[in-house]
Amino acid sequence: MPDVLIRGGRVIDPASKIDAVLDVLVEDGKIKMVKKDISLKSADVIDAPGLIVCPGLIDMHVHLREPGREDEETIASGTRAAVRGGFTSVACMPNTDPVADNASVIEFILERARNEGVAHVLPIGAITKGLKGEELSEMGELMRVGAVAFSDDGNSVMNAEVMRRALEYSEMLDILIIVHAEDVNLSKRGQMNEGFYSTLLGLKGAPAAAEEAMIARDLILAEMTEARLHIAHVSTAGSVRLIRQAKERGVRVTCEATPHHLVLTEALLATYDTNCKVNPPLRTEVDVLALREGLKDGTIDAIASDHAPHALHEKEREFDYAPFGIVGLETALPLMLAELVESDELSYTQLIEKLSCNPARILGFEGGSLSVGNPADITMFDPKAKVKVDTNSFASKSKNSPLGGWELIGMAKYVLVDGKLVLRDGRVA
Amino acid sequence: MRLKSKDLLGIRELDGEEIELILDTAESFREISTRAVKKVPTLRGRTIVSLFLEPSTRTRVSFELAGKRLSADVVNISAKASALAKGECLKDTAKTIEAMNADLVVMRHSAAGAPHFLAKLIECGVINAGDGAHEHPTQALLDLFTIRERLGKVEGLHVVIIGDIAHSRVARSNILALTKLGARVTVVGPPTLIPMGIGEMGCEVSYDLDTVLSQADVVYALRIQLERQTETLFPSLREYAALFGLNKERAVGLKKNALIMHPGPMNRGIEITAEVADLPQSVVANQVANGVAVRMAILYLLIGGGKSA
Numbered sequence A: 001m002p003d004v005l006i007r008g009g010r011v012i013d014p015a016s017k018i019d020a021v022l023d024v025l026v027e028d029g030k031i032k033m034v035k036k037d038i039s040l041k042s043a044d045v046i047d048a049p050g051l052i053v054c055p056g057l058i059d060m061h062v063h064l065r066e067p068g069r070e071d072e073e074t075i076a077s078g079t080r081a082a083v084r085g086g087f088t089s090v091a092c093m094p095n096t097d098p099v100a101d102n103a104s105v106i107e108f109i110l111e112r113a114r115n116e117g118v119a120h121v122l123p124i125g126a127i128t129k130g131l132k133g134e135e136l137s138e139m140g141e142l143m144r145v146g147a148v149a150f151s152d153d154g155n156s157v158m159n160a161e162v163m164r165r166a167l168e169y170s171e172m173l174d175i176l177i178i179v180h181a182e183d184v185n186l187s188k189r190g191q192m193n194e195g196f197y198s199t200l201l202g203l204k205g206a207p208a209a210a211e212e213a214m215i216a217r218d219l220i221l222a223e224m225t226e227a228r229l230h231i232a233h234v235s236t237a238g239s240v241r242l243i244r245q246a247k248e249r250g251v252r253v254t255c256e257a258t259p260h261h262l263v264l265t266e267a268l269l270a271t272y273d274t275n276c277k278v279n280p281p282l283r284t285e286v287d288v289l290a291l292r293e294g295l296k297d298g299t300i301d302a303i304a305s306d307h308a309p310h311a312l313h314e315k316e317r318e319f320d321y322a323p324f325g326i327v328g329l330e331t332a333l334p335l336m337l338a339e340l341v342e343s344d345e346l347s348y349t350q351l352i353e354k355l356s357c358n359p360a361r362i363l364g365f366e367g368g369s370l371s372v373g374n375p376a377d378i379t380m381f382d383p384k385a386k387v388k389v390d391t392n393s394f395a396s397k398s399k400n401s402p403l404g405g406w407e408l409i410g411m412a413k414y415v416l417v418d419g420k421l422v423l424r425d426g427r428v429a
Numbered sequence B: 001m002r003l004k005s006k007d008l009l010g011i012r013e014l015d016g017e018e019i020e021l022i023l024d025t026a027e028s029f030r031e032i033s034t035r036a037v038k039k040v041p042t043l044r045g046r047t048i049v050s051l052f053l054e055p056s057t058r059t060r061v062s063f064e065l066a067g068k069r070l071s072a073d074v075v076n077i078s079a080k081a082s083a084l085a086k087g088e089c090l091k092d093t094a095k096t097i098e099a100m101n102a103d104l105v106v107m108r109h110s111a112a113g114a115p116h117f118l119a120k121l122i123e124c125g126v127i128n129a130g131d132g133a134h135e136h137p138t139q140a141l142l143d144l145f146t147i148r149e150r151l152g153k154v155e156g157l158h159v160v161i162i163g164d165i166a167h168s169r170v171a172r173s174n175i176l177a178l179t180k181l182g183a184r185v186t187v188v189g190p191p192t193l194i195p196m197g198i199g200e201m202g203c204e205v206s207y208d209l210d211t212v213l214s215q216a217d218v219v220y221a222l223r224i225q226l227e228r229q230t231e232t233l234f235p236s237l238r239e240y241a242a243l244f245g246l247n248k249e250r251a252v253g254l255k256k257n258a259l260i261m262h263p264g265p266m267n268r269g270i271e272i273t274a275e276v277a278d279l280p281q282s283v284v285a286n287q288v289a290n291g292v293a294v295r296m297a298i299l300y301l302l303i304g305g306g307k308s309a
Helices: A075-084 A103-116 A139-145 A160-173 A196-201 A208-225 A237-248 A259-263 A266-271 A285-297 A332-341 A348-363 B016-034 B058-069 B090-099 B114-121 B137-151 B169-180 B209-213 B226-231 B237-244 B248-252 B284-303
Strands: A004-013 A018-027 A030-035 A044-047 A052-055 A057-062 A087-092 A120-125 A149-151 A176-179 A229-231 A253-257 A378-381 A386-388 A407-409 A412-417 A420-424 B047-052 B073-078 B104-109 B125-131 B158-162 B184-188 B204-206 B218-221 B259-261
Touching: A004 A348, A004 A378, A052 A348, A057 A075, A057 A332, A057 A348, A075 A087, A075 A103, A075 A412, A075 A420, A087 A378, A087 A412, A103 A120, A103 A139, A120 A139, A139 A160, A160 A176, A160 A208, A176 A208, A196 A266, A208 A229, A208 A237, A237 A253, A237 A285, A253 A285, A253 A348, A259 A285, A259 A332, A285 A348, A332 A348, A332 A407, B016 B058, B016 B137, B016 B169, B016 B284, B047 B058, B047 B090, B058 B073, B058 B104, B058 B125, B058 B137, B058 B284, B090 B114, B104 B114, B104 B284, B114 B125, B125 B137, B125 B284, B137 B169, B137 B218, B137 B259, B137 B284, B158 B169, B158 B209, B169 B184, B184 B209, B204 B209, B209 B248, B226 B237, B259 B284
Parallel strands: A004 A044, A004 A052, A057 A087, A087 A120, A120 A149, A149 A176, A176 A229, A229 A253, B047 B073, B047 B104, B104 B125, B158 B184, B158 B218, B184 B204, B218 B259
Antiparallel strands: A004 A018, A018 A030, A052 A378, A378 A412, A386 A407, A412 A420
């Protein structure tokens, strides 16, 4: 593998508190040197003036659909979508078919990723067998073969006793439990957020309380068991408040929000656009503002896409019958740059923290930093380049995004994974 | 005169002027249904597909009669007999209907927004004949027509709608239509059947039927769906009838000219007692009769007089 020299970019590495125009030298897939004016004759040179050079982005919440729904996404297409979006690592949820609740599925995913993937794939194992919320999966075994965390994402572990035992067991293994918080009795058949719009549109609503009640329960259980809890796709003002209070009293909790929940509201559903149908549902303006506040004050640690590919024919249906989900890998970074950084709500450093070093820290994954000796996972983007979203240009097999036609800022330009250039000038190599 | 859109998807999409136009046009069509030969050639050669994917008798028959009295060809597709029963998706059904050169599709569907989805897929017009808990615009229009016929106006009247507002498309369309024409609307029912944010649609909310009834110009009882009891939305039909049923004692306290309405089919003894349903102020049968005239007007305004815009 040739050495790579990234020259003249604005290097932002929150973990090492760097924000300066520097060169980065990559040797043998590792970061060798981060300094001013490195001169080297034999390296491949990437001229990066005007670009921001940061640790590779890590999306800690995606659905790659393989095995089971390869028509919607595969590990090959999903990792291509990832690098196109600037992500060098993705943590994939276990709700595949078969479910990743046993070692062979985790091994299969890792092998596929080695053979066909272009980004790191970090498999998340199921908390319970078959995601049924009844019996714990063999967490120790799954961890041994490579599971980085456990989640029943898509489902809530409704039985509090099972959740308690999962947290206790994970504490022994020192591994993270990620929860999809939804009291399914409260949200039963809910198609969207419950409120004025669900009433106007005649769609069954899922109240904010369905999420908040479950978060409250899980925070109490995490406090009791002293286990590490991560709350996926936080979407309501009340959830942010609960998590903020729990952090203040020392509960070991972290959480993420999705780009769509940070920008879009339920008002978009007025045309019954199934590309806006997602779980948790798009909420209100008040919730969006509270999520942004939570990002700024550190209550929300990470931004994760919850990339959820769905076949066109399944989304082109009556609203009630369409599946929940939005693809987000290829729009997360430019949407956040356009909506949060352009408006000065977040700095570049804060955004990179939320998209890279915090997810690495939460998952205990070596990455999220440009420290010398780290794997050379590096993302470069042009923070001034305007980009119009064309869902047909997605590397993802699925196009279910409500952002088609939106004007965003700063698509990834170059991406290195383990020192290998996998995205060159915005194209997957 | 035409409506602004090729479709009638909901009252939400209509303005007050269009509502008045429909009601005025219906006036002129009403007389046709009283003739010995109940037919005019207005829509001769036009094809209307009636696509009812949820059981319905009165609305389907009302549309069919409206179409036939205007000499249109009306073709019925029901859920059981259609390819949808064989697993065809609505998109393909829509394409099939389009390929058969229909001029208008009248659709009933259990999913809110299904007519909006259909309207985007096909070029011909779509009439929403009821979509889930969303809207039932032609019902609201025939209700307005009936109120106007009996009380001379809609503006300034106080209309009280009682019952399962949460699951009722009739309630939503009526709230929108009545407030667009300047009526005051109060919805009444147990909190479990009053949906979140309904006040933002422009109506008032009350949980106490007896305090609002005496001020009402129109009392509109909604059908209680019997299965709601098992969803713990109210404890029993007996208690519902006691708290929210229109009975003789309550009818006595009404204003002298107040109208009693119901979209049908009625559960006599639950939301309305037999005595009240059969009072002279009860206009349930007029609602049905006016339904045909109002639907004739809508068909005419959407596809009458030259090629649709």
